[in-house]
Amino acid sequence: MYNNDLINSTLVPIDFSETSLLALEHAAAIAKIIGDKNQLVTLVHVIEGANFNSITEAAQIEAGSRDALAIEGAINRLHKITEKYTANSTDAVQYKYIVAGGKAYKKIAELAEQLEADCIVMGTHGSSGIQAFAGSNASRVIHIAPCPVVVVREKPFGRGYKNIVLPLDLTKETKQKVNIAVKVASYYDSTVHLVTSRESADDLDKKLQLNLNQVEKYLQERNIKVTTTTLESGSGNFAMQSLVWAQGKEADLIIIMAEQEKGWTEYIYGTYAQQIVNRSPIPVMAVTPRPELAGLIENPLGMGHHTH
Incomplete structure (x- = not known):
């Protein structure tokens, strides 16, 4: 089923590399294109190879989980990023985050489906050692994504899409x-x-x-x-x-x-x-x-x- 309204939901895969944060800059700008209320930008960090349900707060971390430290660290960093963008936003754009486990490109598409995202904005290279954001894997996301995908390599948003x-x-x-x-x-x-x-x-x-x-x-x-x-x-x-x-x-x-x-x-x-x-x-x-x-x-x- 298609939602033919203008964007009201954007998904941004984040691995905390400079490129993925650059993609977030573009995502924030894309959300503003609509100029309407209730725009939502969701940051998602995928822990490659881990197996746990999607988590949105530290209280959901399972005690004794081998991924607990990684999940908690990701939540803390995502919380700081969303706080910063929320504080700097003069538009009706809301920010939230999710930490998930699995195969990154599959999980990104799966979450886009679940959240009925209207757009995915992602970087092509992550410097954290996770290969999910390399060019070929960006292509994998594109192949299975239920919505348009914007791929950002190095160009800052700057003046906009002139x-x-x-x-x-x-x-x-x-x-x-x-x-x-x-x-x-x-x-x-x-x-x-x-x-x-x-x-x-x-x-x-x-x-x-x-x-x-x-x-x-x-x-x-x-x-x-x-x-x-x-x-x-x-x-x-x-x-x-x-x-x-x-x-x-x-x-x-x-x-x-x-x-x-x-x-x-x-x-x-x-x-x-x-x-x-x-x-x-x-x-x-x-x-x-x-x-x-x-x-x-x-x-x-x-x-x-x-x-x-």
């Missing part, structure tokens, strides 16, 4: 990310930069250009500033090519689809989107496709939770 890059391909699902771009761009008065790859086959190239033109018109009708670019497919790896191009645009956010069964002739999820997630210094939002909305750019999709 430049948004929106790659378009030949998949039916590619336009489903457009309305998210509209919501973010409307809030930050952003410019949306549409980018696609030129196809050698004329019929495919025409379809790409039609997609590009349709999305450009859709954004213009909603008073969103937009640019369009077609990169030459013979210039090398499109993922790396588009990343270099995005950096040249001083992009603050790249929005992609989480799964692509087909796209550019050879660019499927495992080679294009995964490279973007793993290598982009720019925050990436991966949007989970909804098969029933394939090609329906007019549907008010936006960020939202769904069950598989």
Whole structure:
């Protein structure tokens, strides 16, 4: 089931590394995009390999548990972080935390499902030795998450998402990310930069250009500033090519689809989107496709939770 309202719940995996705390900075900002009351940001720390129910306060720690010290330490650190963000928040954004045990990427998706989170915001690298936040595992979260996932590597939130890059391909699902771009761009008065790859086959190239033109018109009708670019497919790896191009645009956010069964002739999820997630210094939002909305750019999709 989808919640097509704007975000009211954001989940942030925290391993106390600089990158995961940077992701929290982005999550706090994303919650503010809505500008409505009752926004909730939930921090979750997963103790890899441990087996215990989710804990939200020290009183719940089982006496004699081999993970008691780790749980208590995590709770103390999470409490300080949430206190700091609550004290500094001038908006109606609430912060809470959870400590959980298990396989990190599975537990993150599971909690997102249970909490009906509308978005997950996570760092790509943790420096604590837990591999759950390395690029490949961020991709695992994206594969099974019930909601969009924003992956942050190194870029601070700074001025906001003023430049948004929106790659378009030949998949039916590619336009489903457009309305998210509209919501973010409307809030930050952003410019949306549409980018696609030129196809050698004329019929495919025409379809790409039609997609590009349709999305450009859709954004213009909603008073969103937009640019369009077609990169030459013979210039090398499109993922790396588009990343270099995005950096040249001083992009603050790249929005992609989480799964692509087909796209550019050879660019499927495992080679294009995964490279973007793993290598982009720019925050990436991966949007989970909804098969029933394939090609329906007019549907008010936006960020939202769904069950598989």
